[in-house]
Amino acid sequence: MYQDDHGFTCELDYDPLDDAGVAKLDEEDQDIEFIGLVGSQKRLEAECGDEPGRSSEQRINDLLSSLPAQKKILLALIDFCRSARSPQEVDEFTQAMQKTNRSVYTPVMLRQLLEEAGALIYQQDEQANEETVAVEPLTQQDGSETEYLVVQTSAQGNWLSTPEALVLYDALDPLSNLKTILGQDNEYLEIYRRILEFCADEPRSKIELNVLVDDDPLLQQPRRYSGYFIDRLNEYDALAWMPLWKTTDIGLKVLVECALSEGEAEQ
């Protein structure tokens, strides 16, 4: 018999199917399947970052793919925290990046996501690692000799990228990825080149890029617009919004390689 806080009682071993003669199932039985889980098992497993089956690398990759709009900032944070950085330094760095990539994610939220995925760790003094530090009261006395507790500033920790995150970051090859994607879009190479060259001189607006390529015969059938190319170049780090579209270093490298290969072909 069980009695809850409010006085309700119930038979813990009550089985409504007893009278119908239906035997109870043995929960230890291997063939038993459980139902009634609230939410998807897969999602719940994905949310439990520490289960042994998933490595840090998998969790970091999952994070990056689940937040494509934040991917660049997250990767930049991993690179930035190669050496220990104070929360203020990471805040400033993140806010500088978010100037051209506005987001509802605050710097603290992004750090939390990276920490949960195993990409960043917060290092504190050993003494400060306890969840709550027992603070020795610092008392002050005013003129009437009343004693007061004064809030102290706790020792600040630093953010540091984990080795797993750095391995993952260093293995990235954005130039090669870009070349691969350009190779797949072979028939539009001229459009890609024109956009990268146009934005290499100075930052350009979307309208300018529309004017540049939208009327090109190549894009009439099937119909494509400048947005298609901007998205792909941006996704593969060849174009960046700052706050107009500007060719990145990776985009410039591709242009140089294109020019070289064209030169070789002509010779």
Place this chain on the structure above:
Amino acid sequence: MSELECANVMSDSDVLTLLEGRIATYALLTRLYRKEVDEPLLSEMRAMRFPVNTGNADMDAGYRLFHTYLSNAWERTLTELAIDYTRVFLGNGVNAYSAAYPFESVHTSSKRLLMQDARDEILALYRANDIITRSSWKVGEDHISLELEFMQVIGERMLVARQKQREDEAARLLAVQYGFLNDHLANWTPMLFAEMHKFAKTDFYRALAFLSAGFIATDFDILSEWIEASDDEHHDGRSVPDPPFSGE
């Protein structure tokens, strides 16, 4: 000497200081119950000094917990506090026992329902004292935050009356505050504070429960002493030790 012991042997300026202190504490509690802690409030609280010995064990425990928690604040403190505020006061369950619901009606009605008799009485009291809620306030007027703010507002009026030597008005406002504490705040909040201890996961909201319980109990004792002193003087014409106000 505790605040209560001090109250009977006070000079005029001490009384005014005590009134200002009461108003400030009611204002702080009002804010803490109204919504989650934000950056300015956290900074303000980290700059506060907390008295070591107030004469009330609950208040001392509350201040000590606040001190420890705030001394350990870090970049996720605001998030932790926002989560705990939601857990403590809003809850995520479907029954009436899933959080420390901060409404008097919940704690004074048999089925723990909102908007019951207590709310109607509170609303009438506000109106009788020319106080109405802002149009942005969308929940019951018997929320602890509003009840604390009511005490703050009446306390401010009492301070002004006292400063302007309007003793009758000060005495009337003293009676209003005493009545409100006796009939409402001091009556139902002990149940709320007990539930806050049950649901809170951070020391911050445990500290708030301790501080609120201690402060309301202390304030009730102070007002009781003052009311008693007022009554004695009124009825016997006897001189009593420094009553702050005396109604004529």
